[in-house]
Amino acid sequence: MKKRSMRGIFFPWPRSKGGWNMLTRTLSNHILKFCLHLRDRGFLIGPQETMDGIRAVQTIDIFNRDQFQACLRLVLCSRVEEQPIFDHAFKEFFFNIKENRLSEELLHYLSDKENNGRKEKSDQGKPQESKKGIPEKQGTVPSGSPGIQSQGGETAKEERKLSWVASRAAFKQSDEFQAYIPPDELGDMEKAAKMLVRKIALxxxxxxxxxxxxxxxxxxxxxxxxxxxxxxxxHLYWKKRKKQGAKFVLLCDASRSMSLYTQRFLQFAYALLKCTKHVEVFLFSTKIKRVTDQLLDKRTDLPALSKLENSWGGGTCIGESIYSFVQDYGPQMLHQDTVVIIASDGLDAGDISRMAWSMGEIQRRTSSVIWLNPLLKIEGYEPTARGMKAALKYIDLFAEASDAHSFLKLAKKIKIRR
Structure with missing residues (x-):
């Protein structure tokens, strides 16, 4: 089967709706969890090493299990003594049937291509039998090219299996996954948060x-x-209008498509909570969940978010999540002294029929609506996704922010006086 190229990533199946993208996001989530697995065993792995590992597997054949293991070993091991520990941890993570059954199923799927390739080579040597005069069996397609139809059937079967693996990954993650706030660049993020609070005076x-x-x-x-x-x-005495610090509501997209940026937005939310107490933070994927109390946990230096359920790592239902927020929390949190910050790429895979009404209500009730889209840093990007297009006319500031430097740049540029 011919390999197709997409932004430097090679996928050995034809491009189809959601197929290759879903596997890539599932594989990225597994690499993130595997890095946490290695950190528990004493490896010095931070967010930069994790992103290097995700980038490294894009340069190899991910369907080759040996290349996959060797590539991660090269990136994540800093000493020769760590390589045997890495090999043991790799087998423990991906082949432990009791605890990581899904990881084994994913690797099994990745190795199916090798077996299919051997089978295709063996089939090429066999002469094709003529089908003239042979009655068609019940259930077969009477017309068209047999080779193409067989290939399409195998592709459809692989896509169904791919969808099942991805959905199982999101469901398993809801019980086990914990979201961590990266400690690096935290000082710069707090500086950006303080500047943002100072620039917004209502x-x-x-x-x-x-x-x-x-x-x-x-x-x-x-x-x-x-x-x-x-x-x-x-003697005359004067008075002026009383200035009040703004109240912030942060709605962070934590779906699979935002997996590389969500932790930075959580870091910004944590820094903002240290600057002002008038902050509410929500995460959403297919459902929305309030996580303010978890971010305020003082038992550890940096809190870890747990029990996120359908608000992390699943599909993207932006319109439905924002509608649920307006219905459940709008009367208590949406006021004229409130600034709403939404962090999302706008790639809504759900129902967007309520997006326009929800964004209109937020704009009408609050002081300002800020939408942070990390895809804006990509040259030539245009907000043509249906969810992003539906929300665009209700946004007061549409900007890019994906790291501490971009947040600091945003804080210097923004100025709201009302």
């Missing part, structure tokens, strides 16, 4: 405070201060 329409250079005369204070002069206003 005023309340009916609240005033005393000021030396105000815009309105404070009659009550002026009369009380000038009682000794018989009520003549010798």
């Amino acid at each position: 005023t309340r329409a009916h609240s005033w405070q005393s000021a030396k250079k105000g815009i309105r005369l404070d009659f009550r204070k002026t009369m009380r201060a000038n009682l000794q002069t018989g009520g003549y206003p010798v």
